[in-house]
Amino acid sequence: MVRFLRAILIFQLAGIVFSNLCLSSEDTFPSKPITVIVPFAAGGGSDVFVRIFQDSIRRNKLCPQPIVVKNISGAGGTIGSRTAREAEPDGHTILCLHDGIYTAQHYGNADWGPADFEPIAATGQSGVVIAVSENSPFPSLTELIDESILRPYQLVFGTNLGAPNHYSAMFLQKGKEGSKFRFTQTGGGAKRLAQLKGGHVDVTGFSISEYEQFKAAGIRALAVMSEEREPAYPNLPTAKEQGVNAEHGLMQFWWAPRGTPPDRIAYLENLLRRAMNTETIRERLDFLHINPLFIVGDELKKTVEQRSANLNGIIIEKPTSLPPLHWLVLGMTIICGAFVLMERKKA
Amino acid sequence: MIALFSDPLILGLVLLGTTLGITVGGIPGLTGTMLIALTLPFTFSMQPVEGLVLLVAMYVGAVSGGLISATLLRMPGTPAAVMTTLDGYPMANSGRPGRALGLGMGASLVGGIISWFALWQLSEPMADWSTKLGPFELFSLVILALALLAGVGESTRARGLLAGSLGVLVAMPGMHPATGELRWTMEFTSMNEGFRLIPVLIGMFAIGKILDDILGKAEKVEKVTGKDSAWIPLSDWKKHFVNLIRSSGIGTLIGILPGVGANIGSLAAYVTAKRASKNADEFGKGSEEGIVASESANNATVGGALIPLIALGIPGSVIGAVLLGALIVHGLQPGPLLFRQNPEAVHAIIGTVLVANLMMFLIMLICARWMAKLSLIPKNILFPAVTLCCVWGAYALNGLWFDVIVMFVFGLLGCLMERSKLPLAAFVIGFVLAPVAEENLCAGLMASGGSYIPLLTRPISLCLLVLAGCLLLWKKKESANKA
Numbered sequence A: 001m002v003r004f005l006r007a008i009l010i011f012q013l014a015g016i017v018f019s020n021l022c023l024s025s026e027d028t029f030p031s032k033p034i035t036v037i038v039p040f041a042a043g044g045g046s047d048v049f050v051r052i053f054q055d056s057i058r059r060n061k062l063c064p065q066p067i068v069v070k071n072i073s074g075a076g077g078t079i080g081s082r083t084a085r086e087a088e089p090d091g092h093t094i095l096c097l098h099d100g101i102y103t104a105q106h107y108g109n110a111d112w113g114p115a116d117f118e119p120i121a122a123t124g125q126s127g128v129v130i131a132v133s134e135n136s137p138f139p140s141l142t143e144l145i146d147e148s149i150l151r152p153y154q155l156v157f158g159t160n161l162g163a164p165n166h167y168s169a170m171f172l173q174k175g176k177e178g179s180k181f182r183f184t185q186t187g188g189g190a191k192r193l194a195q196l197k198g199g200h201v202d203v204t205g206f207s208i209s210e211y212e213q214f215k216a217a218g219i220r221a222l223a224v225m226s227e228e229r230e231p232a233y234p235n236l237p238t239a240k241e242q243g244v245n246a247e248h249g250l251m252q253f254w255w256a257p258r259g260t261p262p263d264r265i266a267y268l269e270n271l272l273r274r275a276m277n278t279e280t281i282r283e284r285l286d287f288l289h290i291n292p293l294f295i296v297g298d299e300l301k302k303t304v305e306q307r308s309a310n311l312n313g314i315i316i317e318k319p320t321s322l323p324p325l326h327w328l329v330l331g332m333t334i335i336c337g338a339f340v341l342m343e344r345k346k347a
Numbered sequence B: 001m002i003a004l005f006s007d008p009l010i011l012g013l014v015l016l017g018t019t020l021g022i023t024v025g026g027i028p029g030l031t032g033t034m035l036i037a038l039t040l041p042f043t044f045s046m047q048p049v050e051g052l053v054l055l056v057a058m059y060v061g062a063v064s065g066g067l068i069s070a071t072l073l074r075m076p077g078t079p080a081a082v083m084t085t086l087d088g089y090p091m092a093n094s095g096r097p098g099r100a101l102g103l104g105m106g107a108s109l110v111g112g113i114i115s116w117f118a119l120w121q122l123s124e125p126m127a128d129w130s131t132k133l134g135p136f137e138l139f140s141l142v143i144l145a146l147a148l149l150a151g152v153g154e155s156t157r158a159r160g161l162l163a164g165s166l167g168v169l170v171a172m173p174g175m176h177p178a179t180g181e182l183r184w185t186m187e188f189t190s191m192n193e194g195f196r197l198i199p200v201l202i203g204m205f206a207i208g209k210i211l212d213d214i215l216g217k218a219e220k221v222e223k224v225t226g227k228d229s230a231w232i233p234l235s236d237w238k239k240h241f242v243n244l245i246r247s248s249g250i251g252t253l254i255g256i257l258p259g260v261g262a263n264i265g266s267l268a269a270y271v272t273a274k275r276a277s278k279n280a281d282e283f284g285k286g287s288e289e290g291i292v293a294s295e296s297a298n299n300a301t302v303g304g305a306l307i308p309l310i311a312l313g314i315p316g317s318v319i320g321a322v323l324l325g326a327l328i329v330h331g332l333q334p335g336p337l338l339f340r341q342n343p344e345a346v347h348a349i350i351g352t353v354l355v356a357n358l359m360m361f362l363i364m365l366i367c368a369r370w371m372a373k374l375s376l377i378p379k380n381i382l383f384p385a386v387t388l389c390c391v392w393g394a395y396a397l398n399g400l401w402f403d404v405i406v407m408f409v410f411g412l413l414g415c416l417m418e419r420s421k422l423p424l425a426a427f428v429i430g431f432v433l434a435p436v437a438e439e440n441l442c443a444g445l446m447a448s449g450g451s452y453i454p455l456l457t458r459p460i461s462l463c464l465l466v467l468a469g470c471l472l473l474w475k476k477k478e479s480a481n482k483a
Helices: A002-027 A045-059 A075-085 A100-107 A141-150 A164-174 A189-197 A208-217 A262-276 A279-287 A297-312 A325-346 B008-026 B032-043 B048-073 B079-093 B097-130 B135-149 B157-170 B189-193 B197-214 B234-238 B241-256 B262-276 B288-312 B318-329 B336-341 B343-376 B379-398 B401-419 B424-448 B459-482
Strands: A034-038 A067-071 A093-097 A117-133 A156-159 A182-185 A203-207 A219-224 A249-257
Touching: A034 A045, A034 A075, A045 A067, A045 A093, A045 A262, A045 A279, A075 A093, A075 A100, A075 A249, A075 B189, A100 A164, A100 A297, A117 A141, A117 A164, A117 A189, A117 A208, A117 A262, A117 A297, A141 A219, A156 A164, A156 A189, A164 A182, A164 A203, A182 B424, A189 A203, A189 A208, A189 A219, A203 A208, A208 A219, A249 A262, A249 A297, A325 B157, A325 B424, B008 B032, B008 B048, B008 B343, B032 B048, B032 B318, B048 B079, B048 B097, B048 B288, B048 B318, B048 B343, B079 B097, B079 B197, B079 B262, B079 B288, B079 B424, B097 B241, B097 B288, B097 B343, B135 B262, B135 B424, B135 B459, B157 B424, B197 B379, B197 B401, B197 B424, B234 B241, B241 B262, B241 B288, B262 B288, B262 B424, B288 B318, B288 B343, B379 B401, B401 B424
Parallel strands: A034 A067, A034 A093, A156 A182, A156 A203
Antiparallel strands: A093 A249, A117 A203, A117 A219, A117 A249
């Protein structure tokens, strides 16, 4: 009997504790898993970057709720960023997106931009390397840029049009008066490598970690577009050192939908700060050659404004007129349809 | 390498991966890409080699598994099995499902092993060669593939071309593949990416089939009956020897090219086999050669796609791109350095292709009888289950309901096309190839300053275009003879 009563008591106690837990979890943040939207496919650079944070937060038990990564890829990141913008601003859905958030708006592919989000933190910067094929005639960036002034629009620059990588190239060209490249679409890093190696483009840009991965495949770096030389490549001069006044890099930002309460932003900011201070993240970012900077608060706001403003000086030129393939295809479909109808009448 | 595969854990992972791959590949609506993308996060806690072994085994299994539903239900479980439906189903329907499956399995094994050999021997030199293909060459290559399209299926050329150009048309809305500008999106952000391949494919082939059946009238997918053996004697394989080697070679070569996957590989091998065959009339009506060509080539693309992935870090297929991510997550840098820095990872990938192909063959051979029962599941259970898988598959891809709606719309379109006798395969291939062609043509034009001349002055491009022209002319002659 005593044992039985004791059992009931324990049950009741457990019940009270449990209901308390439930109550307290309703008014504390986070009360459910935090979803981080990655607007690129699983396995890409941004995905790997976010998963490093996810892994570290889980391993070091920094958050009572799990972090869930949701890949919503497509259209240069704009589909994912729109989904994040329209999410409930309660801090349970956030976005991780690099400079693509500025370039998509500037290029005209999104009518929303950084102003539609509350920045939480910037947690890493990766340098941009300007590279040529190993048998390229240009020994340095100075010679390359001089050639592009001497023969404007002749050197082919492989880029991913509308993406930050395209803007790096445009910043480079803006860095010295009269320099003009012919920009062509070559897609992601691996495609740019193949085109560079095959001699189909004269020059292209890579992030430091892409360059690290590709450098043994027969390419040569001319410059890094960072403010100072990269610690991993102390012998690689910056663009500025070679007389080209250009600076660009890829910074990773975490965004919350506009209207997210400031105390929740502060919580997320703190979570990212604690994750950033763990050994695991330092090691992994170091391996990917991502500079582990950490910017929050007013300085972050200033950085966001400045990076937006930097793009204003860029004018997009479209020198080559391309055939209106979509209309041609529509015409072709109608003609084929007519043929099929004729065939049907005959039969 | 032998030491690695004597570890029971590694062997168990290969078995698990291959079985899951076959299962997912056999269910229309679920694809290998999806399985691998969903498994990727689970491999983070594994050793890099273990994770890679599991993922590569899934890749092999998924490409192979598609042949079961393609043969028994005329629903390609994966895009790679589209061509197998053309002959596998008619043969199974004529009372020989065992033989159809047996041919497919054996051809898959041979294709897998030949491409494994290529992967093992040729990784570095072949990947180096593929960089010679610039935008103009790739565009010409797609034109060649589209010229091959004219020979697909049994319907008339006008219908084939209409279906193909409809596919190209549907690929147009969304972001311009070269300039990144938006077109035909009707100010609707979900349309920025256009229609995605997976929902379109699931819709056309799975939902369309189901709608067609529910609405009645349509030519029904008859229940496949027959209990013949799936074991094909060695003497039977002798007459397919040339076809096997040729189709595996084509599959491997096409697998190497970035962005062109198993579906194009099996298409090219199928059409080539048809051209070379003495019994070309039987193609599309249950030809043994057709099954052998399609299945050996689609398995061969796996080895092919891994060649540039390992050697240069350039994925040759969508799954290759996910695997590339897996390598990087595990701190391995694909590229020539991988051979020196992490030889165990290279050996694991190459070895898995061989071991998983052998296991795939054994699993499918042992389970053939059981798998043949797939077609006996009553439709009131199968269809809701497949529809659920389809909805989940389309949604899980990106977590967007828009994709699910797209899937149902294309289901309706697929059903309508089927009824107007427009070939679905031509539609899908046009849809897949359009962005590749457009991106490369535009990239080439941007690089040449708007001049089309390099299409004819670059030797590889010229060869490919001449070949495409010959194929079209050859076709004309053929139809003239018939008339």
